[in-house]
Amino acid sequence: MKKRLDLAEFKEGIRSGNRVVLSQAITLVESTLESDQDLASELVQSLITETGKSIRIGITGVPGVGKSTFIEAFGKLLLDQGKKVAVLAIDPSSQLTKGSILGDKTRMETLSADKRAFIRPSPSGAALGGVSGRTREAMLLCEAAGFDVILVETVGVGQSETAVKNMVDFFLLLMLAGAGDELQGIKKGIMEMADALVITKADGENIEPAKKAKVAYENALHLFPLGEKHWSPKVQLASSTSGSGLREIWQRIENYESQMKGNGFWESNRAAQRLNWLDDQIQFLLGQAFLKDSLVQKMLLDRRAKVQKGELNPSKLAKTLLQLFFQK
Amino acid sequence: MKKRLDLAEFKEGIRSGNRVVLSQAITLVESTLESDQDLASELVQSLITETGKSIRIGITGVPGVGKSTFIEAFGKLLLDQGKKVAVLAIDPSSQLTKGSILGDKTRMETLSADKRAFIRPSPSGAALGGVSGRTREAMLLCEAAGFDVILVETVGVGQSETAVKNMVDFFLLLMLAGAGDELQGIKKGIMEMADALVITKADGENIEPAKKAKVAYENALHLFPLGEKHWSPKVQLASSTSGSGLREIWQRIENYESQMKGNGFWESNRAAQRLNWLDDQIQFLLGQAFLKDSLVQKMLLDRRAKVQKGELNPSKLAKTLLQLFFQK
Numbered sequence: 001m002k003k004r005l006d007l008a009e010f011k012e013g014i015r016s017g018n019r020v021v022l023s024q025a026i027t028l029v030e031s032t033l034e035s036d037q038d039l040a041s042e043l044v045q046s047l048i049t050e051t052g053k054s055i056r057i058g059i060t061g062v063p064g065v066g067k068s069t070f071i072e073a074f075g076k077l078l079l080d081q082g083k084k085v086a087v088l089a090i091d092p093s094s095q096l097t098k099g100s101i102l103g104d105k106t107r108m109e110t111l112s113a114d115k116r117a118f119i120r121p122s123p124s125g126a127a128l129g130g131v132s133g134r135t136r137e138a139m140l141l142c143e144a145a146g147f148d149v150i151l152v153e154t155v156g157v158g159q160s161e162t163a164v165k166n167m168v169d170f171f172l173l174l175m176l177a178g179a180g181d182e183l184q185g186i187k188k189g190i191m192e193m194a195d196a197l198v199i200t201k202a203d204g205e206n207i208e209p210a211k212k213a214k215v216a217y218e219n220a221l222h223l224f225p226l227g228e229k230h231w232s233p234k235v236q237l238a239s240s241t242s243g244s245g246l247r248e249i250w251q252r253i254e255n256y257e258s259q260m261k262g263n264g265f266w267e268s269n270r271a272a273q274r275l276n277w278l279d280d281q282i283q284f285l286l287g288q289a290f291l292k293d294s295l296v297q298k299m300l301l302d303r304r305a306k307v308q309k310g311e312l313n314p315s316k317l318a319k320t321l322l323q324l325f326f327q328k
Numbered sequence: 329m330k331k332r333l334d335l336a337e338f339k340e341g342i343r344s345g346n347r348v349v350l351s352q353a354i355t356l357v358e359s360t361l362e363s364d365q366d367l368a369s370e371l372v373q374s375l376i377t378e379t380g381k382s383i384r385i386g387i388t389g390v391p392g393v394g395k396s397t398f399i400e401a402f403g404k405l406l407l408d409q410g411k412k413v414a415v416l417a418i419d420p421s422s423q424l425t426k427g428s429i430l431g432d433k434t435r436m437e438t439l440s441a442d443k444r445a446f447i448r449p450s451p452s453g454a455a456l457g458g459v460s461g462r463t464r465e466a467m468l469l470c471e472a473a474g475f476d477v478i479l480v481e482t483v484g485v486g487q488s489e490t491a492v493k494n495m496v497d498f499f500l501l502l503m504l505a506g507a508g509d510e511l512q513g514i515k516k517g518i519m520e521m522a523d524a525l526v527i528t529k530a531d532g533e534n535i536e537p538a539k540k541a542k543v544a545y546e547n548a549l550h551l552f553p554l555g556e557k558h559w560s561p562k563v564q565l566a567s568s569t570s571g572s573g574l575r576e577i578w579q580r581i582e583n584y585e586s587q588m589k590g591n592g593f594w595e596s597n598r599a600a601q602r603l604n605w606l607d608d609q610i611q612f613l614l615g616q617a618f619l620k621d622s623l624v625q626k627m628l629l630d631r632r633a634k635v636q637k638g639e640l641n642p643s644k645l646a647k648t649l650l651q652l653f654f655q656k
Contacts, residue, residue, distance in 0.1 A: 037647075038647075041641055041643055041644040041647060042644075044643070044644070045640070045641045045644050048641055049639070052638055133642075133646075137643055140641075189520045191520065191551075191552065192517045192519065192520060216547070216551060217551060219548065220548035223519075270638065271636045271637070271638075274642055275632070275635060275636055277635075277643070278632075278642040278646055281642060281646030281647075282615075282649060282650070283611060283614075284646075285646055285650045286611075286615070287610075287614070289650070289654065304606075307602050307603060307605075307606050308599045309599070310376065310379070310380050310599075310602060312373070312376070313369055313373045313465070313468075314464075314602055314605040314606040315369055315465055315605070315609050316369040316370075316372070317606060318609030318610045318612075319365075319613065321610060322610070322613045322614070322617070
């Protein structure tokens with residue numbers, strides 16, 4: 001078995017843009033072994049001044065919307081412009097949805113084959129609190145390795161959207177034409193989080209329905225509050241097959257970047273995201289320690305159903321559990 | 329000074345619908361003294377089988393939308409139907425917004441004067457985690473005191489909307505006609521949480537703009553996902569001055585109740601809310617204990633700014649802080 005690289009070797013490999021070392025480093029980040037996690041944290045820390053220079057883009061949409069073909073085509077466009085592109089995936093529920101998200105690298109053949117691209121499937125079977133922290137560290141490692149654009153893919157059905165929104169600069173929602181039924185899978189609130197809506201598969205017979213959907217969504221978006229950054233999301237059409245619309249989406253993202261860097265939102269948002277990350281991790285680790293406690297587990301098992309049925313005051317049980325936890 | 333009532337006296341007073349005792353009990357719930365809190369928890373627990381029979385309605389909207397006049401008029405309608413109505417307020421940011429929310433009881437003169445109504449201003453200057461737990465306990469006490477409808481008011485600008493959504497059966501968003509600018513104060517995502525939208529002040533010259541706004545919002549809502557409960561929120565017009573539209577809003581809420589009780593969502597939602605409450609309280613108490621720790625405080629003070637600037641890996645700091653916290 002190969003010896004694990006040491007800190008200096010990892011660092012050197014990543015700084016030189018070595019994709020194999022980057023991949024091993026992310027495995028380290030995802031490891032549940034404490035010694036691996038400690039080394040991973042050290043590694044991220046040692047590279048931290050070299051992070052932050054990419055554009056971080058979150059991409060979501062229901063299964064069937066064409067996320068992977070979109071990322072393939074959009075990533076290709078960016079590569080052609082001379083950019084280095086990394087694709088990460090976050091999917092805390094992959095154990096339920098059978099882990100299809102980026103699980104099959106062959107879905108992105110062009111990107112996978114290109115040396116300026118890096119594709120990393122989602123770690124499977126992990127809880128959200130853990131996953132989002134790890135994806136954030138993986139993102140920083142990709143930046144230290146010189147990637148200019150990080151695409152973070154998520155399935156539009158779970159809680160991962162908020163987690164992704166909290167780690168990216170720009171949040172893109174992919175939609176299908178023929179509004180209504182297709183939307184049922186999208187979680188409430190996601191549309192309002194989006195910095196841009198893209199109607200995919202806008203080609204052939206689908207162009208007319210796509211145009212109609214664009215108008216409908218634009219009218220809806222118009223009613224949304226602008227939010228603190230004063231950005232009005234637009235609805236754009238795209239075809240991953242013909243490539244139409246992709247250039248305009250990238251332009252829109254560049255507009256966003258320059259506008260937000262101009263008004264200070266870009267950096268203030270990232271600063272807030274870093275504190276949010278700290279907060280998230282503290283909450284996650286506290287919760288983990290709490291739920292590992294055998295006395296807590298026992299009492300929860302015993303009384304949780306009573307809370308659920310409305311027979312036990314949740315505030316009271318919470319207090320009792322905390323006393324139990326801190327007693328020792 | 330008056331002696332504090334004991335558990336039996338509190339219990340008896342609440343069960344007999346005594347508003348003075350109810351008010352004192354809620355003061356107990358809101359107290360930061362541990363002995364008060366313990367008694368409050370006991371009291372809620374002792375009455376728990378008598379709770380849960382009301383309809384819990386959350387009401388939100390930006391300042392200026394006319395929340396208090398709406399609640400006054402809507403509450404009056406319910407009183408006229410023979411119902412007992414309690415109004416609670418949740419406002420974790422009241423220390424910032426100068427505590428205007430329900431702070432002035434004279435704003436609801438009719439309700440305040442009526443014995444079948446109970447109005448409780450928001451406790452000021454408290455953190456959300458604490459406030460929402462206390463509002464939930466206050467709600468249960470009101471139910472035990474025989475109130476049929478609980479209206480929970482919140483300002484549409486902060487984080488309290490999600491907290492309220494998580495404790496009510498029906499979530500009502502009040503809006504103004506003349507869509508666009510007026511919306512800027514509403515937090516993103518709230519529109520998608522609403523079970524109904526009501527355009528207020530739909531009287532006089534404002535009727536035509538209100539009708540136009542209704543159409544626009546209906547088109548927008550049509551694009552939203554229905555969610556697991558398969559309920560399509562409607563947009564309704566109301567005038568708190570003339571009373572028009574209020575009866576229809578109540579009808580809509582009654583429809584909701586019978587539909588959701590029929591499909592099982594009502595009870596499954598409440599069960600989920602109870603577990604969410606437990607979860608919330610555990611997280612809140614864990615966080616509170618953590619942030620009270622002097623070593624944690626010192627390190628956070630020292631390193632938080634470094635995280636914010638992107639000089640320190642948040643995951644690493646979180647781990648270090650947790651080690652520090654659990655060391656003792």
